[in-house]
Amino acid sequence: MYKIIKKERLTEDKDRFYIKAPLIAEKARAGQFVVIRINEEGERIPLTIADYDRKNGIISIVSMRVGKTTTLLSGLKQGDSIQDVVGPLGNASEIKNFGKVICIGGGVGIATMFPITRELKRAGNYIISIIGARSRDLLILKEEMKNVSDELYICSDDGSQGYHGFVSGFLKEYLDKDLSGRTDKEISIARVVAIGPAQMMAAVAEVTRPYGIKTIVSLNSIMVDGTGMCGACRVEVGGKTKFVCVDGPEFDAHQVNFDLLLSRQKIYCNDEGVCFDLYKHKCKLPYNN
Amino acid sequence: MTEGISKKELKKEKIPRVPMPEQDPEKRSGNFNEVTLGYTEEDALREASRCIQCKNPKCIKGCPVGIDIKEFIRLIGEKKFDEALEKIREKNGLPAICGRVCPQEDQCEKECILGIKDDPVAIGRLERYVADREMKHIAEGIKECAWSGVTKKCTKEKVAVIGSGPAGLVCAAELAKMGYQATIFEALHKPGGVLVYGIPEFRLPKEIVLKEIEYVKSLGVKIEVNMVIGKILTIDDLFKNGFMAIFVSTGAGLPYFMGIPGENLNGVYSANEYLTRSNLMKAYKFPECDTPIVKRLHAAVVGGGNVALDSARTAKRLGAKKVYLIYRRSEEEMPARDEEIEHAREEGIEFQLLTNPVEIIGKDGWVSKIRCIRMKLGEPDDSGRRRPLPVEGSEFEIEIDVVVMAIGQGPNPLLASSIPDLNLTRWGNIKAEAVTGKTNVRGVFAGGDIVTGAATVILAMGAGKSAAAAIDEYIRTGVW
Numbered sequence: 001m002y003k004i005i006k007k008e009r010l011t012e013d014k015d016r017f018y019i020k021a022p023l024i025a026e027k028a029r030a031g032q033f034v035v036i037r038i039n040e041e042g043e044r045i046p047l048t049i050a051d052y053d054r055k056n057g058i059i060s061i062v063s064m065r066v067g068k069t070t071t072l073l074s075g076l077k078q079g080d081s082i083q084d085v086v087g088p089l090g091n092a093s094e095i096k097n098f099g100k101v102i103c104i105g106g107g108v109g110i111a112t113m114f115p116i117t118r119e120l121k122r123a124g125n126y127i128i129s130i131i132g133a134r135s136r137d138l139l140i141l142k143e144e145m146k147n148v149s150d151e152l153y154i155c156s157d158d159g160s161q162g163y164h165g166f167v168s169g170f171l172k173e174y175l176d177k178d179l180s181g182r183t184d185k186e187i188s189i190a191r192v193v194a195i196g197p198a199q200m201m202a203a204v205a206e207v208t209r210p211y212g213i214k215t216i217v218s219l220n221s222i223m224v225d226g227t228g229m230c231g232a233c234r235v236e237v238g239g240k241t242k243f244v245c246v247d248g249p250e251f252d253a254h255q256v257n258f259d260l261l262l263s264r265q266k267i268y269c270n271d272e273g274v275c276f277d278l279y280k281h282k283c284k285l286p287y288n289n
Numbered sequence: 290m291t292e293g294i295s296k297k298e299l300k301k302e303k304i305p306r307v308p309m310p311e312q313d314p315e316k317r318s319g320n321f322n323e324v325t326l327g328y329t330e331e332d333a334l335r336e337a338s339r340c341i342q343c344k345n346p347k348c349i350k351g352c353p354v355g356i357d358i359k360e361f362i363r364l365i366g367e368k369k370f371d372e373a374l375e376k377i378r379e380k381n382g383l384p385a386i387c388g389r390v391c392p393q394e395d396q397c398e399k400e401c402i403l404g405i406k407d408d409p410v411a412i413g414r415l416e417r418y419v420a421d422r423e424m425k426h427i428a429e430g431i432k433e434c435a436w437s438g439v440t441k442k443c444t445k446e447k448v449a450v451i452g453s454g455p456a457g458l459v460c461a462a463e464l465a466k467m468g469y470q471a472t473i474f475e476a477l478h479k480p481g482g483v484l485v486y487g488i489p490e491f492r493l494p495k496e497i498v499l500k501e502i503e504y505v506k507s508l509g510v511k512i513e514v515n516m517v518i519g520k521i522l523t524i525d526d527l528f529k530n531g532f533m534a535i536f537v538s539t540g541a542g543l544p545y546f547m548g549i550p551g552e553n554l555n556g557v558y559s560a561n562e563y564l565t566r567s568n569l570m571k572a573y574k575f576p577e578c579d580t581p582i583v584k585r586l587h588a589a590v591v592g593g594g595n596v597a598l599d600s601a602r603t604a605k606r607l608g609a610k611k612v613y614l615i616y617r618r619s620e621e622e623m624p625a626r627d628e629e630i631e632h633a634r635e636e637g638i639e640f641q642l643l644t645n646p647v648e649i650i651g652k653d654g655w656v657s658k659i660r661c662i663r664m665k666l667g668e669p670d671d672s673g674r675r676r677p678l679p680v681e682g683s684e685f686e687i688e689i690d691v692v693v694m695a696i697g698q699g700p701n702p703l704l705a706s707s708i709p710d711l712n713l714t715r716w717g718n719i720k721a722e723a724v725t726g727k728t729n730v731r732g733v734f735a736g737g738d739i740v741t742g743a744a745t746v747i748l749a750m751g752a753g754k755s756a757a758a759a760i761d762e763y764i765r766t767g768v769w
Contacts, residue, residue, distance in 0.1 A: 084515050085515065228703055230562035236553060267555045
């Protein structure tokens, strides 16, 4: 059992949990994830390690309420425990001094982006962060991101804060401006790292492709064990089948088959609805929850 | 008349092999309860009486762990069931499991003299009988469990065992018996390895595995779950934490795909995923359990081993009306246990033999058909089996909506790749000495599927047992 030391409600649908897991905290690096299971009947779901405190043996995760498992998780309080937490899994982010790096986070993906941004900043990069959410009330980790960025831009789908539109739209304008301002016609951005919903990452990949900027995405596919044993998380990268859990989670965005990723993410959509409805029925939760 | 067989022996030969009571095929293909029900005492006594107590019992040589089969059957014949079980336990700590899943027809029973003219003695069923009998008696309070609630204290050096499948469990148990402090590190949330995630409930009830694991724990073995060694701790960390030796038994946990078009379509599974969802995660109980699995009416399973048959029979139990087992060789070459093949047929699994898939065809992202080609058998290949060759122009399609690829598993590279100096074969298996399990890295031993490639439970157990002896010698002498 893994004890929840502290819980913070970030927005109405997102929570941050600080979990006692000393061995995981000791080894965790930016970009890695854990697989959790809430209880005996629970499924195993991957969640990115949002941060780690080696000294106190604590990791943090950020979860958005979507289906049954994340709703159950969201119902846990400080002092409660999670049945299973296993990790750190996957490969860590490549952290080097690349020069100017654009760090893009969308929705709950900002939580994943944060430790990577911080490490890139520590490595000496000039950080331009672009974070976005559907609406200003749903935006998370704004202050944290600001503290590790040289420039921070905010986007909202509904225009309630910052740029009115998607992060990919803002990115396009930013890159165009950067390029038109340069006499050598060489883009000054060395790398883009984008983490968020698959559609967002696909859109970012299309924006950066013509500029030839190396673009890294962290893929969020369905997993079971998270150790390369089952192949549930397989994706196509550069025409080859890869396992997100052991070969990733980060890949070259320009090589990723996002259509396949999106399609495979929907395998259990109906089933998840059935399971969640049953749960809501049992708990007499309102159906519009 | 066969020379050297006495009149008495010939008379015994006449008692027919006692059939195994089973759930009716139609009924069982709709549930996940165990297919075989086990012998009654009367059945066991009758079957034991068939054993002719050979002077030179060949069956024992056929057993990878060398159980004194002749003696345990003699004890059954005298109704000394507890003593029979102890006799088995001298060599095999997991009899209820082996009695169920060993390929006896290729091992002990293959060597049985009765098998020359008649059916061999049902050694596996007798092994299972005495093991089940004890469990039942303990559950009913007739017998006191000698080890329940007891945890033996081990005081010798610390040894780490990585992976809690058959090889790891047996190695740790043997080490504990010798007094070593053995700790098993398991990556998943439940111990048992393939016994828990792979072999289905209807063939090996998880209750049985749990009890056998409780027994191993009672010997003083510690089991830590959720520990992915290579990630949370490295081999070096383990040595630094005072473990004197490490036994790597991480199994064959890397699913193979065929590399044909369409394998990433929705509805295509590796057998590892399909079985893990159903067995470990209890997806067959969905939505009471949270893990879903794709349930459809037409399923195809590719492969001819036990894993393929387990997958096909699982698909049937999940509600498929039609389940095709697609195998590129003939039934003769199928590596699965005979009993499983028979059971699968009874349950209505349709065998498409000498057939190989060439493409999986999709519709809207989901699998809809599988295109196959007929095969014929050519000259024997490296494995000694006749090589299957495609028959030109024989392609055909089957309409299906789920595909399970059960064409084999490789060694999972996660741990091995975290030990940079470790010698591997070109397939990624760990190179280890045959009996001792010694690798090229001092203090690191390996055994089971991670060394041999996907094989059987009993072979893995044998490797665990002999490695335990080698680990003991290494720790005592310090000689590598």
